[in-house]
Amino acid sequence: MTPMDKKLQIVRHLYGEVDDRAAFRRLLEDEEVRAEYQAMSEVKFRLDHAPRSRPDPAVFGRIVEAAGRPERLEASPSRRRDRLPVRAGRRRMWPWVGATAVVVLAVGLGLGRLASGPDAPRLASDERPAFFEQDEGLRAMRAPAAQRRQTHTAAAGPEDALDWDGADEVWRLHRRIEQLRARNAALRWGEPAVPLERLPSFVPGVRLSPAGSRPPGR
Amino acid sequence: MHLQDEQLVEAYLERGDQRAFGALVERHQERVYGYLMGMVRDPDVANDLFQETFLRVIAALQKRRGSYTRQGRWLAWVMRIARNAALDYLRSRKKWQDVTSADDEDGASFWERLPDTGALAADEALHRAEQGAWLAACIDRLPPEQREVLLLRHEAELTFREIAELTGCSINTALGRMRYALLNLRKMMTTAKKKSLAEPATS
Numbered sequence: 001m002t003p004m005d006k007k008l009q010i011v012r013h014l015y016g017e018v019d020d021r022a023a024f025r026r027l028l029e030d031e032e033v034r035a036e037y038q039a040m041s042e043v044k045f046r047l048d049h050a051p052r053s054r055p056d057p058a059v060f061g062r063i064v065e066a067a068g069r070p071e072r073l074e075a076s077p078s079r080r081r082d083r084l085p086v087r088a089g090r091r092r093m094w095p096w097v098g099a100t101a102v103v104v105l106a107v108g109l110g111l112g113r114l115a116s117g118p119d120a121p122r123l124a125s126d127e128r129p130a131f132f133e134q135d136e137g138l139r140a141m142r143a144p145a146a147q148r149r150q151t152h153t154a155a156a157g158p159e160d161a162l163d164w165d166g167a168d169e170v171w172r173l174h175r176r177i178e179q180l181r182a183r184n185a186a187l188r189w190g191e192p193a194v195p196l197e198r199l200p201s202f203v204p205g206v207r208l209s210p211a212g213s214r215p216p217g218r
Numbered sequence: 219m220h221l222q223d224e225q226l227v228e229a230y231l232e233r234g235d236q237r238a239f240g241a242l243v244e245r246h247q248e249r250v251y252g253y254l255m256g257m258v259r260d261p262d263v264a265n266d267l268f269q270e271t272f273l274r275v276i277a278a279l280q281k282r283r284g285s286y287t288r289q290g291r292w293l294a295w296v297m298r299i300a301r302n303a304a305l306d307y308l309r310s311r312k313k314w315q316d317v318t319s320a321d322d323e324d325g326a327s328f329w330e331r332l333p334d335t336g337a338l339a340a341d342e343a344l345h346r347a348e349q350g351a352w353l354a355a356c357i358d359r360l361p362p363e364q365r366e367v368l369l370l371r372h373e374a375e376l377t378f379r380e381i382a383e384l385t386g387c388s389i390n391t392a393l394g395r396m397r398y399a400l401l402n403l404r405k406m407m408t409t410a411k412k413k414s415l416a417e418p419a420t421s
Contacts, residue, residue: 008393068236
């Protein structure tokens with residue numbers, strides 16, 4: 001038996017966990033072990049005679065009450081259950097689960113976009129250009145379109161809703177084309193050059209210069 | 219008639235005998251509460267953890283899904299639940315670090331890690347507080363692994379074999395921690411005694 005083994009064994013004797021008087025006496029023949037045993041005995045005596053503390057009687061009462069109605073305990077959502085320790089491997093696994101979910105989501109979105117094609121109509125925003133709101137005719141046309149969209153999306157799939165959203169864009173473009181056509185009604189292909197000031201889109205007060213010339217200072 | 223723990227558990231499980239469970243809690247309350255109090259050093263928290271421990275015990279017994287297999291001592295099983303509750307609390311407040319095997323025989327370096335004011339604080343505590351409180355303060359200054367073994371042996375009255383099983387170490391490691399805990403406490407007491415003897419002469 002090594003000196004350390006003797007010192008550990010004497011602790012078991014100190015706490016009465018070994019019932020071998022002869023072995024105990026042999027251990028105490030070692031002066032160092034005997035001194036250590038005496039030192040530990042003094043501390044143990046102090047510890048044994050230290051006042052014991054008790055829990056709050058109210059806590060004791062609550063526990064006994066809970067023991068009488070364990071079904072309420074099970075129903076309580078706030079109570080934590082005894083659980084097995086979380087293993088390090090499981091802790092390390094969670095970030096990977098999150099990363100995998102993000103990748104799957106991204107791939108899913110990408111496939112969805114590919115399936116719908118690059119020219120697929122995009123959802124129109126509810127915000128519309130001001131001229132659209134000011135135009136009585138377009139507002140009137142938009143109202144039934146919106147109604148149709150509401151009834152249609154309630155009855156059919158999302159691809160139909162995209163179709164109706166596209167119709168608004170068409171009307172907006174149509175309106176823009178009409179405006180440009182009205183402004184440039186006087187122009188015809190093959191006619192002689194007209195001074196810029198005469199064009200309908202000319203804004204008075206803005207000095208025009210030929211496209212080929214450079215602004216001063218450049 | 220003195221019923222064994224296992225008989226009281228049986229009475230509670232088979233007949234729903236609430237008083238049997240109450241007798242169990244009453245019988246072991248000082249052991250469980252003493253351990254919890256030594257671990258967290260706060261009566262309110264210790265009361266919460268004590269209640270939490272026994273609520274977990276009730277739930278586990280009712281579901282019969284707990285680790286209690288009626289093979290070991292009932293108290294050792296309860297202490298395992300109490301320890302989990304205490305460590306959950308301490309970890310949540312970063313007051314506990316799991317001990318690695320490299321620290322097993324680390325008692326010798328304990329005094330080197332103590333701050334210089336340690337003996338002075340112990341000395342002041344000796345004069346200010348009662349003996350029990352002073353002893354508790356000394357225990358609180360022990361390294362966590364030594365403190366826990368000391369509390370499990372003195373407060374919970376578990377055997378060293380049960381402590382080894384509970385804390386997941388060898389029995390020699392548990393004995394070694396206990397030895398260092400006692401010797402460290404002895405040093406604290408000696409230091410405090412010297413201080414108290416020296417003080418009247420200087421004052």
